[in-house]
Amino acid sequence: MDASDDRDVKLQRASADLLSDIERRLPKLLRKDGSVRQYVRHGSLQKLIDLLEPFQEMPQLLDPKLATFVPVIVDAFVDFLILHKGSYPKSDKVKNDAIPLPRAICRLLYVLCKIRGEKVISRFFDHRPNLLEPMLAAFEAWGKQTRLTGEDDSHPAIVRLTWEEKYIMLLWLSQLLLAPFDLANLSSAVVTAQSLEGHGIVSFKLPDNVPYIAVRTLTLALEHLPSAGKERESAKTLLVRLTVRPDMNKLGLSECVIRWVMETLTSRGDSSGTNPSLYEAVGILSFLAGVLAAGEKGIVSPFIVPIYRSAFAIATDDKSYGYLTGSALGKRMIIKLLRTIAILTLRPETRSAGGISEETVSSILEDTIDYLLTSLAAADTPIRFAASKALSQITLQLDSDMAAEVVEAILGSLNEDVLAMEATSSSNSANDDLLRQRTMRKSLATVNPGRWHGLVLSLAQLLLRRSPPQSQLPEILKVLMNALTFEQRSATGVSVGANVRDAACFGIWAVVRGYSTQQLLAIDVKSIVRSLNSQSDMTVLHALAIELVVSGCLDPSGNIRRGSSAALQELIGRHPDTIINGIPLVQVVDYHAVALRSRALTQVASDASRLGKVYWEALFRAMLDWRGIGSPDEVSRRMTAKAIGLLSEIIDGTTAKRMFADITSVLGALRSTEVEERHGLLLALASLLDSAIWQKYNDQNLSDAELSSLLGRDFPSQILSQVSALPENDFVAFSRRPELTAEASCVLVSSLLRRCQLLQLSLSDEDFGACLRIISLSLPRSDEVTITSTSTAARNLFSVLNSQRRSDLVRQWIDLLVNGKKSVVTPSGHLASLGAVFALVSGDRGEGLSKDQNDILNAILSYCTENIAVEFRVAALQSLRNGVIKSKTITSAIVDALQASLRDYSVDQRGDVGSWVRLEAVDAVCEAWKHQLLSDAAQRLLLPEVCRLAGEKLDKVRYRAWLCLRELAALHSSTHALSLFNCSSPDLAYVSTETYFSQLLQLLLSDICGLRLPLLEGIFISAGGGYESLLRASRNSLAKFVYELSVEGGGYNLVEFCKDINQVIKTNLSNDRVLIPSLDVVSYLFDTGSLQRASEARGETGWRALLSLVQKAHYKSTNMPKLSAAIQVYAGLGEIPAIKQESLSKLLSLLLHPFPLVRNMAAEIIFTTLLPDSQVNTCSAELQRTNWSASPKELKERVNKLRAALIETR
């Protein structure tokens, strides 16, 4: 979830290192031997940026170094500028890896601006006014140059100025324009209207005597104002700076610019002309806002009203300006402009300077506020943020009466779409409360969540500045409390409204921080708390604290839980001694503790509810609602059920009984389609039954009267009535989410049966019937959760049934499985349940298996065969493990089935589905080992298979096989060969390491018989066909192992190993899955030179046997990987003197193989490795000259010649 605080801490610690690293790299990047570079390496630049990026999280950490960093960068740019302002470095001269210095610098500066804000960064730019001219000149020249060459195809490598360059240079220019003396002093040249035409802005009528430098600046600014990129923003800043300069104003340029942009914006808006582009319009709007905010009153005042008129006209004219008002960017700019105007007109000095009448001001304010209130509903979050910020800023400038009116308007809007649905019930039971809560939520079902977010956010911002008067607090708090639990479900069931709750949390935080204890205590709690239960003497602060506790524990969003925790802390710290158990409460609902939902919901909620009945009540009630059992995901519902169980442990029996009643009545009120809620509520009931609070009544032999006073009359039937009437359809129909109903019902049945057994409570036949019906309805389901809960329910049922009924049921289920194989679509549930009851049908004799057990076993084993679908084989094995083996039963039939399953390599279009079977089988073997059930004979059968799996290429299989071997090792003394598995820690990554394979290979040295070949097979598969890193790890360890073997004598040696190789290949001649990787491994071992060490000791027969095996392996094969592997082995064998000739001869015959690829490979091998020295000259030429892709017929003669030369020369 949200771990940002820990990140902060980490960053803080790392920042010193990062900063010094940056400081070290920066000068090197920019300069060499003191003078600026022309190019920098892309990698070095990126490295620096990577060092800077982390500071995005906490920009202030950069501050102490900014005064060092930025000037270093800026100076380099200036030096470069002076040297190269006339021409930009050509990037086609160098490798792609190099970036021209200006581009690199501007990227760096942009990154800094992004992190720390352009205002802060730009103040470090070089301010010397005499830079203005060169900077302008460079921008013009570089821009032109790139454009010119861009058209010339012979220099396509030259790219235009990047947006970062434009953005930074324009920003820099705008900084230079802050020069306090007249621009005329910087350039003597002035222009007339005509001279501007050359710059492309035709429609612009310049006043006289404008300095040339200003014209050039203006040109650049206007040119980039309509850009789509970020350079638009700095073009705007530049234009604003130019426009508000006193000297420009004096010359009339300011007015001229403002008029011109207004015209561009509006006059073309009518039907006659074309609209400005979106970005042009955005640029102009932001320019206007900028000018109004920055300009001297005297300059801008006359324009305020006209600008307002056009802006408002545009804002409300969706027909002509829809492209603008409909874009988030455009709309935000309009909002910003209107905000600026509204705030300006509120200042008396602006009003008088611009001659704006009171009526105009109030109409501007009214229209603007109205517009903002509407904008709060926008679908785009940034617009809502902008509107709410604008609204609160304006409101803060208003006098208190008007400000209160705005708050009134916000509150009014909040209530607009709320459906009138006052709950009529007047009683105070928790259940009615709950219904009221639900009614409340329904009444909010039609409000626009975006709008609520915007409105609540605005309230919160106003509260932060303490704008609303105390008299409005009750109404505001009422809204905030509702908003804190706001949620809607979309048509697809997705939860919306977290942003509303977040804003509410913010608002509450602001209230408790900004208003005094007295002010808050003065509020009548009845005016804000929607449901008044017994605590009518509660204070408002306490009511708030309760809501925050609930949100902190239950809200699905981590940010809101943490926000609530922070707000609670603020509340309790600002208003000490007002909250029951306030301090412990803060400790419990701790900021860090609530980060994880499961912990917040269970542990934190339970701890908090111990601190007061009020917290308990509020939490329990909220758990029954949308944040608990009404959660859209089943995981949260299961967690809530657990949490409700924890709550029950805190209270007395009477209250627990009430919890039953409450849950039952909510269940009763559900519609039959509310399957998810039912799932949650049934699980909650089950959790109550499991609760520890009943512990003390166990085995007390309570009388019926006592029991019914404890739990109510007919307790089991009461509980069962919640599920017994469920229609069969709910367990079948896809649309009804049957898996949820099946799971929850079975869990409930389980818990009930268990509780009845513990309390020694007898069940009626009807009750049994109801339980059995639920189980039977759930048995056909195939998902794992349901299978688990069904089989548990079955076991619990069996433990209270008499033996006759048990037998009957077993018979019935077996019948379904064995005789009705076709009718049972998914037998998994039956298989699991039969396994689960296995131990309970043992009969009385004690010795050996009962008939029922035998029948169960046979039924399950009949599903372990190959003609059964993989899924069901898996289910059968699971059942064997969980039911049969766990109850310490093993038979030779089971061992056989396990052995076969360990070798299951079934493949279908889903891939290696046999691996699921192997995995289950390994786990089953592991279980058997754990209980020490396996005889020596059984071990001899199973251990080699497990060893094979420990080497194979699927990580998961290797891992579980390894765990299994560890289990076995644990049973043996430390001298046993397997004991070396004991030491390492269990970790999935470990089984892909070299160490692991080396350890595995050590087993070859042991005397455990029958294990060598399977183990080698397994490892060969990884070393010959594993994925890259696995292949490397297994090969390396294998090579090392073989290298260290002594050639002859002394236990396992190289000769033995070579024999084993032959054996592996021989047994797998028709099994490509093992054969091909094995051939690959053999050729690899030849490559490493290890096998050659046995060249003499192995003897000619041994090698010849291998040669003939290889020959058999590829005989008549068309499998290319196999052929290629075989050829490589021949190459290796060719290095064994005893059979060099035969190998060569094999290869020579392959030169006539029907596949051209094979012929080429063979030729290559002969050429590179097998030519005898005496023949190198003659034959290599021949080999090289020949086109081996030609048809074998044509080649025959040449091959014969080669053969004659090579073989006969012996």
Next chain:
Amino acid sequence: MLSILRKARLKDKELRVLMLGLDNAGKTTIVKRIMGEDINTVSPTLGFIIKTIDFDGYKLNIWDVGGQKTLRSYWRNYFEKTDALIWVVDATDRLRMDDCREELAGLLLEERLMGASLLVLANKVDVVGCMNEGEIRERLQLDAIRTHNWTILRCSALDGLNLREGLSWVVQDAKDRLFLY
């Protein structure tokens, strides 16, 4: 909400100040004195109290946490992004100086306080015969502190001596480190 608050904190120049120290050191009295509240009504703090002091254009959110032994384990709950730590020492309490030193040393190891500066206030110097600055410095081994920027001031909540100076130091330090621009 949390990100809005973070931004607001930066914009409004807010500081989070943690005020800790053994019980009876005078923390609550100091806060009350600065706030101009009645200092005759203080009683031991059983939890924590948050107050905001406007000082020199900055908003100091001061968390005054009770110093009784049973509450000290709670100190670490408040360590979230703290800008300054004010450690109040009762300059008349010679007996508990070892306790005081150990608690402070333990606190400075907390990761969440890494970025905070430390102001040690030697309080109650209006009392005759109290420890002087050098003695406190030595017994708390302040000179061994390398991890935090620190200073020590004598003060008195009773007559207000050096309280504003203390806050000035906190604010100045924040200006140098946190609110440069």
